[in-house]
Amino acid sequence: MDQMATAPGTLADPGAGASSVPPAGAASTAVTALRWLRRVSGVVPFGAYIALGMVIPMIAVIVGAFQNPDNGGFTLANIRAATHGTYLHGYWESILLAIWASILPGIIGLLIAYAIFTAKRASVLRQLVITTSGVFANFGGVPLAFLFIASLGGGGLLTGWIQDVLPHSWDGSQLYTLIGVVLVYMYFQIPLMVLIILPGLEALRQSWREAAENLGAGSWQYWRYVGGPVLLPSFTGALLLLFGSSLSAYATAEAMTSGTIPLTPIQIGSFLNGNVLPGEVNFGKALSLGLVLIIAVAMLFYVLMQRRSARWLR
Amino acid sequence: MAAVSGQARRRRSLPVLRRGLWRWVILILAAMYFLLPLYAAARFAGIKAYGALISQSGFTTALWLSVRLAVITTAITLALMLPTAVYVHLKLPGLRRVLESLTILPIVIPPVVLITGVLQVAPGPLKSTPYLLGLEYVVLAMPFAYRAIDAGLRALDLKTIVEASNSLGASWSRTLMQVIMPNLTTGLLAATVLTVAMVLGEYTMASLDLYTTFPVWLVTNDQSSATVTVAGSIFSLFVTWLVLLLITVVGTRRGRRTGRPVSLFTAARQDNRD
């Protein structure tokens, strides 16, 4: 017997809209499932696209990482290779690069953002810096590499100028080392940092500054007790974003180093069209897996930081 | 009693001046770092190189391919993201969080990894056309296209105008085309521009898929003529700048709301560097 509490006189009609009472038993689960399906149908195209264009390729990579290329069986050989020798070296270099290419631009970007956030909202300076940052954050890859090669490389104009002032300091070859790559990465990392941290700086309300001042705090004390702590999650989050961005960069490094420095993305690329030894076909996929894991962890922390700062700055 | 105020005023100006000076030092140093390489590269290339660029073999073909891919990618991205974003905003607000996280994913997956997977699973016939790239570029473009559109949607009171439109008798498609889209022009424009900029600059996937888009052409051409390559780089940077200038101008014109340009550009992240 239907034990469902229906109000006297009303019909338990499933199609009567949100306020109606759902029918009992198996019928109800089917109906709710159907209703749910109908509601979600709007995002099916998107979901399908993601599944086909992103999820499936990723699954292929993950599966391939554990697959023996000869017989399709499960193996850990790819993983083992990816975590030793030149590939381990590649991870190490990539992470080192990413660390430098996030901390340095992080600090510089913060300074630049701070320099303009004290300017008035609508001021020309502020708008100019924001727009310019937007433009430079999108420069990168091949054109950027060539830009630096042409100016700071062996025969570059700036190289000449530097040598005039400080001979034996920079001869252009340094550009192709880790330092050089960091220098080039900063070109888009710094503007990116400015754009990311600016909202964080602006979230520092004027009233906190004034309240602190009113209670007797000087500039240093304000930053130490209020400004700094409040900004820290945003800052750390931004650094993580820069870190992830650095790790996944391929084009710039490739155009500049073409493999002279072992970097994981480049190594992965070499497995696609380069000369690949028969047994090593799936090494690239194992490398990919590792790279994605590292970035995923960084991004996870980024999201956590975002969540944390959003909570405070409600 | 009233005399001391002038002293008060003077006292205030000193620390402000010191901070102002320091601000300019930082900005000037930064400007130098960003502008000098541009200048040096331009000098390196020389004037003739720009002319030689256009006439270089392969220039037009490569550029044309990039443009075609940009058009395809943009069309698919907008057609996919706009209805989805609107739908989620209206009917499934609970999924907004999920959607946002999903659109972060492409940022987590480096393009080089993506292309590895794609080349593994893509069907043969599709693989042999460059349009596979176009389809995958949609995945890369998703994060910023979604954010740009989402930012635009959030500024609207979507629910209310849709209900108003429906109560006045408009069908769904009409509502979308004549009510929602006109109000989203900035967001849509931003999404378009960011996607185009990304595609025109994308190197990683194109080169590994062995198709000669413009950036790929630049690199292969480097062997023959360095100056022309640099000229091409500057040309490419200039185009990006021009295209982004477009959003800023339209964006600021459309709404004097400051802070808007920032959100657009935050969406305009990297990936087209790769």
Add this chain to the structure above:
Amino acid sequence: METTPETGSALSAGNGSAGRSAAVASGAGIAFATGSGGASVALNGLTRRFGTVKALDGLTMNMAPGELVALLGPSGCGKTTALRLVAGFDFPDAGSVLVNGTDISSIPAAKRDMGMVFQSYSLFPNMTALDNVGFGLRMRKTPAAERRRKSAELLDMVGLGAQAGQYPHQLSGGQQQRVALARALAIEPRVLLLDEPLSALDAKVRLQLREQIRTLQQRLGTTTLFVTHDQEEALSMADRVGVMRAGQLEQIDAPDELYARPATPFVAEFVGVMNRIPGELRDKDSVRVLDMMVPVKGSSAAISGSRVDVLVRPEGLIVDVTEHGNGIVITRTFLGSVTRLSVLLSGDVTIQVDKPSTIAAAIPPGMSVSVSLPSEPVLIAPRAA
């Protein structure tokens, strides 16, 4: 220029330790002064310009120790600017601010020893309520244990002892403002500054907090400057209310004085409801209105021509039911003990008249009435267009 009643007790001598008495009334062991903790404040000819706009135009006023003065006025009148000048977040172009007779105009905000409560969102989000309250004490290098004790006491005083460990985002708007109040009081300021502290809160909370602030302020005897655009707030809380307009003080008086004897038409209309009835100025001292001759209050010298408006409060009008009166009742609004009648006079003028509800019950809309004035001096103003 008025001199302050205090003899010059130097500002720099600690934080007003002169005249402190040990706490007795609260019995909470707080070393707060009762009744004599406040300082006197004098604003002399404060002027502040922003570009071409004169935000403050020679503001002069005095505050006695322990007094709560409200600055009331429409937005843009300069009240917030004045407050910020007292606080030290801005500096005057001319004029000075004196506390206990000493000119503090050149002393930076951090050293002025004043407590300030902002309009909203001024609590430090990364600190608990307790730490927020103790911040000023930390800046004064108070040892941690004492700091915590004092902060806890203050939170108890504002009724939030149980919320000491909560973060601002976990507190409601009203609670946040109470913590802000406790924080401002923790440093035992001689002057308390409140910048529209209640305007971001909803009505019920606003009323509760109003009482709490007033009670606390009276108990501690802190001289308080309170800026608001809500006249009910100002009138109900303050010892004196200063009405401001366009950077100048129009009148500063006790609330009942302000209401009953407004000095200028602006004040008359800003505070409470005021009727405007067209009249004719007959000579310098009398005006013809509602078919009567009534004396004029104050001077009519500033008015050119004879067309004027007479300003009368709703409760200042006399209404009788008559056959062929000079007005017809249009609406009748029950307000509790008083009912407000909207009466249309000949000449297309609508006025509001307040009558006790028992009497107004017999005067329904549509009734013909006769409206008149008692023969007391009335305020006049130039005829509105």
